[in-house]
Amino acid sequence: xxxxxxxxxxxxxxxxxGVKALDHVDxxxxxxxxxxxxxxxxxxxxxxxxxxxGIYSRDAGTITLDGREIHFKSSKEAxxxxxxxxxxxxxxxxxxxxxxxxxLGRYPKVAGFVVSxxxxxxxxxxxxxxxxxxxxxxxxxxxxxxxxxxMVEIAKAVSYDAKIIVFDEPTSSLTESEVExxxxxxxxxxxxxxxxxxxxxxxxxxxxxxxxVTIMRDGAWVATRPASELTMDEIIRLMVGRELTNRFPxxxxxxxxxxxxxxxxxxxxxxxxxxxxxxxxxxxxxxxxLDGSGRTEVLENLFGSMTRDGGTIRLHGxxxxxxxxxxxxxxxxxxxxxxxxxxxxxxxxxxxxxxVISNLKSYLKGGIxxxxxxxxxxxxxAIQAMHIKTPSQKTQIRSLSGGNQQKVIIGRWLLTKxxxxxxxxxxxxxxxxxxxxxYQLIIDLAKEGKGVIMVSSEMPELLGVCDRILVMSGxxxxxxxxxxxxxxxxxxxxxxxxx
Amino acid sequence: MSNESKELAANAKRFDRKTLGDKLMNNALYILMILxxxxxxxxxxxxxxxxxxxxxxxxxxxxxxxAALGIAGCIVLTGTDLSAGRCVGLTACISASLLQKVGSxxxxxxxxxxxxxxxxxxxxxxxxxLVGAFNGFFVAKFKLHPFIVTLGTQLILYTCLLxxxxxxxxxxxxxSSLDPSYTDFIKGSFVSVPTGNGTSTPIPNFVWFAILxxxxxxxxxxxxxxxxxxxxxxxxxxxxxxxxxxxxxxxxMVFALAGAMYGWTGFVEGARIGSNTANTxxxxxxxxxxxxxxxxxxxxxxxxxxxxxxxxxxxxxxxFVGLNMAHVSQDLIYLVKGGIILFACALDMxxxxxxx
Numbered sequence: 001x002x003x004x005x006x007x008x009x010x011x012x013x014x015x016x017x018g019v020k021a022l023d024h025v026d027x028x029x030x031x032x033x034x035x036x037x038x039x040x041x042x043x044x045x046x047x048x049x050x051x052x053x054g055i056y057s058r059d060a061g062t063i064t065l066d067g068r069e070i071h072f073k074s075s076k077e078a079x080x081x082x083x084x085x086x087x088x089x090x091x092x093x094x095x096x097x098x099x100x101x102x103x104l105g106r107y108p109k110v111a112g113f114v115v116s117x118x119x120x121x122x123x124x125x126x127x128x129x130x131x132x133x134x135x136x137x138x139x140x141x142x143x144x145x146x147x148x149x150x151m152v153e154i155a156k157a158v159s160y161d162a163k164i165i166v167f168d169e170p171t172s173s174l175t176e177s178e179v180e181x182x183x184x185x186x187x188x189x190x191x192x193x194x195x196x197x198x199x200x201x202x203x204x205x206x207x208x209x210x211x212x213v214t215i216m217r218d219g220a221w222v223a224t225r226p227a228s229e230l231t232m233d234e235i236i237r238l239m240v241g242r243e244l245t246n247r248f249p250x251x252x253x254x255x256x257x258x259x260x261x262x263x264x265x266x267x268x269x270x271x272x273x274x275x276x277x278x279x280x281x282x283x284x285x286x287x288x289x290l291d292g293s294g295r296t297e298v299l300e301n302l303f304g305s306m307t308r309d310g311g312t313i314r315l316h317g318x319x320x321x322x323x324x325x326x327x328x329x330x331x332x333x334x335x336x337x338x339x340x341x342x343x344x345x346x347x348x349x350x351x352x353x354x355x356v357i358s359n360l361k362s363y364l365k366g367g368i369x370x371x372x373x374x375x376x377x378x379x380x381x382a383i384q385a386m387h388i389k390t391p392s393q394k395t396q397i398r399s400l401s402g403g404n405q406q407k408v409i410i411g412r413w414l415l416t417k418x419x420x421x422x423x424x425x426x427x428x429x430x431x432x433x434x435x436x437x438x439y440q441l442i443i444d445l446a447k448e449g450k451g452v453i454m455v456s457s458e459m460p461e462l463l464g465v466c467d468r469i470l471v472m473s474g475x476x477x478x479x480x481x482x483x484x485x486x487x488x489x490x491x492x493x494x495x496x497x498x499x
Numbered sequence: 500m501s502n503e504s505k506e507l508a509a510n511a512k513r514f515d516r517k518t519l520g521d522k523l524m525n526n527a528l529y530i531l532m533i534l535x536x537x538x539x540x541x542x543x544x545x546x547x548x549x550x551x552x553x554x555x556x557x558x559x560x561x562x563x564x565x566a567a568l569g570i571a572g573c574i575v576l577t578g579t580d581l582s583a584g585r586c587v588g589l590t591a592c593i594s595a596s597l598l599q600k601v602g603s604x605x606x607x608x609x610x611x612x613x614x615x616x617x618x619x620x621x622x623x624x625x626x627x628x629l630v631g632a633f634n635g636f637f638v639a640k641f642k643l644h645p646f647i648v649t650l651g652t653q654l655i656l657y658t659c660l661l662x663x664x665x666x667x668x669x670x671x672x673x674x675s676s677l678d679p680s681y682t683d684f685i686k687g688s689f690v691s692v693p694t695g696n697g698t699s700t701p702i703p704n705f706v707w708f709a710i711l712x713x714x715x716x717x718x719x720x721x722x723x724x725x726x727x728x729x730x731x732x733x734x735x736x737x738x739x740x741x742x743x744x745x746x747x748x749x750x751x752m753v754f755a756l757a758g759a760m761y762g763w764t765g766f767v768e769g770a771r772i773g774s775n776t777a778n779t780x781x782x783x784x785x786x787x788x789x790x791x792x793x794x795x796x797x798x799x800x801x802x803x804x805x806x807x808x809x810x811x812x813x814x815x816x817x818x819f820v821g822l823n824m825a826h827v828s829q830d831l832i833y834l835v836k837g838g839i840i841l842f843a844c845a846l847d848m849x850x851x852x853x854x855x
Contacts, residue, residue: 055741076743091741093734095801096727104731105743107724114722156742 382411403434569760590765631758734801
């Protein structure tokens with residue numbers, strides 16, 4: 001507690017039309033420490049950071065940096081004054097190279113307007129060497145995997161030489177070893193005397209690296225405590241505002257007979273090389289593996305959104321082809337995609353449109369006209385059954401929290417009456433309370449006799465929800481473990497088998 | 500083991516074939532262009548590749564290039580610019596009217612003496628840049644799609660143009676009788692290409708100017724902060740904003756630069772055409788946009804190369820001149836043009852499609 005306070009935010013208020021997003025929030029960050037900011041989605045963490053960073057203007061409150069009161073009007077000003085941020089959504093110019101992205105907004109110049117590639121190369125090398133990042137600076141961003149793009153983003157924030165660095169969910173697309181890498185970087189920054197604000201949903205991360213924890217709920221400050229005095233359960237209690245006894249719902253599903261039999265699944269253009277497995281009725285089958293190990297590819301090849309290169313898929317013993325998502329849906333498959341914003345929701349359309357979109361055929365009256373009544377009924381069913389919190393069916397889906405968006409998409413798929421549900425990172429970017437609800441939904445679906453295949457990069461969640469877990473490594477199936485008895489170490493060993 | 504190695508070999512073979520096919524497809528446009536040139540030269544008109552014809556193609560390319568270079572920046576920002584043609588028309592008429600021969604009967608502004616050429620260049624380039632900045636302002640400030648903004652400016656400019664040609668002594672007539680200092684500056688020549696039989700075809704000065712402008716634009720696009728910011732902005736506006744790029748200023752500057760290029764195009768067209776009316780410049784933007792997309796400046800944003808634009812303009816001009824010399828009916832030329840645009844863009848998009 002002896003380090004000096006570097007940044008103090010006091011009584012910050014921010015109101016959006018109809019919503020009080022921030023209500024007198026306080027935050028004190030000491031130099032050379034990691035200050036974790038926690039709260040459910042919609043608690044106002046990102047809004048608070050955007051107020052600091054000058055993306056939003058605050059309605060009230062003061063921000064003091066290094067004893068000086070500040071009022072940034074743009075992110076440019078924030079960056080110039082030593083506040084940098086790793087944004088939650090990857091904000092990158094994908095058609096440009098790594099180094100162009102790294103130095104965007106502050107290209108080293110000669111003669112005032114000419115960019116010096118030489119200095120840029122040199123500084124890129126310096127920063128990548130210091131941080132031990134091995135990414136080709138000349139590679140075009142869109143050709144890199146998400147985790148490497150994230151590392152570039154982290155390197156970029158560090159390279160501003162900022163006093164305060166905000167990490168907004170930096171690890172959601174990083175694998176275990178990359179997370180370790182990030183923590184080494186954070187340690188280095190701490191030693192340099194930087195103040196780190198760290199936003200994450202991952203409790204174990206928070207407890208491991210942070211010095212102080214501030215918890216927010218519904219746009220208001222709840223508590224600030226040293227991390228050493230907090231436990232996981234305590235944090236959850238403060239975040240949710242009530243006791244949350246179990247992280248995972250009881251496993252009540254009973255796997256039955258084999259419904260899906262997959263042999264030697266192989267992708268034509270993608271990393272998937274060989275995977276054979278079976279799925280039982282009423283079973284939750286997990287797929288673990290590192291980033292790039294072919295987890296997502298298993299699901300997308302099954303669903304027909306990636307081109308298969310051999311292998312057979314048998315549903316109830318009959319061979320099916322699933323050459324396209326349309327065909328897969330007709331065969332009773334459903335896929336919840338990994339990147340909800342990009343490939344899941346139709347952001348500016350309302351809940352109703354988002355719910356019925358995959359099932360429009362069944363609302364046809366006389367083959368031409370869609371029955372609005374039936375669509376409204378089904379949407380209402382989805383809202384009730386999935387416990388979706390929304391003001392109305394006419395609400396734009398993008399204004400809901402991540403968890404509620406995810407529930408809408410699950411509801412969308414359930415309307416198509418699927419037999420096999422493919423879930424790719426179903427709880428990514430979703431807060432603790434809502435995660436539990438998603439787990440409950442998954443187990444309930446299995447209980448109703450659906451087969452569920454679930455990809456996740458969070459091992460505790462796979463161990464807590466699944467019956468069996470397949471482990472992918474280097475595009476091949478490396479092994480299978482029983483979720484009841486397996487340990488994280490076992491999974492990690494398998495995941496490294498073909499790397 | 501032998502089975503496995505066989506499979507590997509088969510895979511490798513298929514891979515090779517695929518890459519060769521890909522290479523052919525990616526360069527299909529150039530291959531077809533070469534085939535078309537050969538066909539026209541050897542089966543239709545052997546004068547097609549004669550020096551005089553080549554100089555003609557070169558001059559036409561040089562005349563249309565600057566506008567395409569300007570509009571390309573707008574396309575990189577995922578926009579477009581429909582006002583280019585009218586802007587060229589307006590600046591062409593202004594250039595011509597300010598540089599008419601003193602004492603000629605049709606002189607529009609009788610009380611203006613002989614203006615120095617650089618002054619007029621400065622005036623029209625400035626007018627063009629202002630028109631562009633006006634477009635850019637609406638795009639940057641009100642987040643209007645450039646299609647809408649420039650559609651509006653296109654119409655507004657046309658009225659300006661119609662009114663302008665009725666000013667002074669002119670009364671809506673074609674503006675001609677240009678001062679020799681003007682026509683010499685643009686159409687004069689210091690290098691000629693021998694065309695046999697002791698004759699020679701001069702290469703007009705505006706070809707050299709076009710080359711200079713291309714080099715300048717290449718420099719701006721690739722070597723300056725502004726150029727890199729422009730591409731970043733076209734690729735991901737939000738990323739540019741949170742990285743501290745001045746999105747507002749950059750957008751306005753891209754459009755203003757485009758406008759300046761139309762101003763220059765207008766100045767060249769004023770002398771090149773020699774007799775300008777309110778119809779000068781009509782539909783220039785469409786040729787310029789077509790040239791850009793043929794040259795791989797993608798409407799997806801953030802993608803494009805100066806080299807591509809030059810090739811795009813050259814290709815379009817080659818086709819026009821070639822079809823003319825092959826005595827293809829004028830009516831069919833639009834069919835060919837439309838076909839090329841579709842074909843070129845489909846080929847181009849193919850490169851960016853990620854196979855899954």
